[in-house]
Amino acid sequence: MALRGYRWIVLSCVCAAISLFVSQLGAAGPATSDPPVSPLTLSQVVDRLVEKNAARAVALERYTNRRLYVLDYKGFPTGLHAEMVVDMDFNAPATKRFTVVSEKGSKYLMNLIFKKLMESEQEAQSNENRDHVILSTQNYDFASMEYQPAADNCSYVLTVQPKSSSKFLFRGRVWVDAKDFAVCRIEAEPAKNPSFWIKKTEIHHSYSKVGDFWLPAQNESISTMRFAGRATLTIQYQKYEIVAARTVGQPASGAGSTNTPDSRH
Numbered sequence: 077m078a079l080r081g082y083r084w085i086v087l088s089c090v091c092a093a094i095s096l097f098v099s100q101l102g103a104a105g106p107a108t109s110d111p112p113v114s115p116l117t118l119s120q121v122v123d124r125l126v127e128k129n130a131a132r133a134v135a136l137e138r139y140t141n142r143r144l145y146v147l148d149y150k151g152f153p154t155g156l157h158a159e160m161v162v163d164m165d166f167n168a169p170a171t172k173r174f175t176v177v178s179e180k181g182s183k184y185l186m187n188l189i190f191k192k193l194m195e196s197e198q199e200a201q202s203n204e205n206r207d208h209v210i211l212s213t214q215n216y217d218f219a220s221m222e223y224q225p226a227a228d229n230c231s232y233v234l235t236v237q238p239k240s241s242s243k244f245l246f247r248g249r250v251w252v253d254a255k256d257f258a259v260c261r262i263e264a265e266p267a268k269n270p271s272f273w274i275k276k277t278e279i280h281h282s283y284s285k286v287g288d289f290w291l292p293a294q295n296e297s298i299s300t301m302r303f304a305g306r307a308t309l310t311i312q313y314q315k316y317e318i319v320a321a322r323t324v325g326q327p328a329s330g331a332g333s334t335n336t337p338d339s340r341h
Contacts, residue, residue, distance in 0.1 A: 115223035121232050122218045124257040125211070132258075136289060137168045137320035142177070144312040145190050151305020158185035162194070170201040189309070200244055209244040211236070211259065216245070229253050230260040241268035246279065258290040259283060275302040286316045 116124070142163050149156040158181035165173045174194045179186055200209050208215060220235045232252040238245035248264025262281040269277075277299045284293040295311040 116232075118218060118221040118234070121221060121234065121252060121257070122213065125252055125259070126213065128257045129211070134168065135322045136166075136318070137322060138166060139289075139291070139319055140165045140315075140317045141291070141313050142315040144310075144314065145193070146310045146312075147185050147189055147307065149185070149305065149307045151301055151307075152303075156182045156185055158182040158190065160186055160190045162190075170206060172198055172201060205244065208240075208242060211250070215239055215242075228260070229255050236264075238267035243268070243270065248279070253290070256290065260290065273302055275300045287318055288321075289318060291316055 140163065142161065145158075145160045145162065147156075147158050158179075160179050161177040163175045163177055165175075167173075199205060215238065217237045217239060218234055219237055222233045223231055224233055225231055230251040231254040234250045234252060235248075236250055237247050243266070245267040246262075246264040247267055248262065250259055250264075251261035252258070253260050260283050262279070264279045264281075265277055266279075277297065279298075280296045282293045282295075283290045285291075292311075292313045294313065295309075297309045299307045299309075301307075
């Protein structure tokens, strides 16, 4: 196989792996005034997580942010590096618009990886996919839970297993805030290895509170090739602006509307 052809296969597989979590990123829902609770049972935590995320995510009508995509590939036949700054505008329930601000490095990576990631994120927002990618009992088995008192209040650690091998699902551990019942951290791997060429993919994702909302802070995805090579994608989320939001529980414009939340967690 030609070197360029091999590299194309490897990086295409990396894109398939890391698109999992880029598609998952969305508002985790606004904070609530509930006092910290310790400890609850696994079923109680799951019920509150699912219920509050479903109710609270619809409150976020529109937000914008700036993202810095950085991808480093080290391996056969050569190393590659690319950076892209992108402005994203989300409008509920399912519209995301991306505007490229600047580019640096390999055009090959930018076209093959970064643009594909944005397409995957939009794909996950489609009507046929939204219900099948959220963190819920419909899509996941919540196998176990630990309660670990923490200064940042991310005290509940849930072990989750996907119920299907969808490219948008994962298996791993989820940290849940004991006050807001929103996901604040995830350590995971894809539900299914996207290719023989990839030996392992590790995904590290964190949220931070922006005003009354929990939103993505950083995503790092590391893919190790089976024979040679390693690709590290980092996405930093900056300059959030909450453009429009409703009070939690307030109906969307148009009585009776039942929009599916943008939140994946």
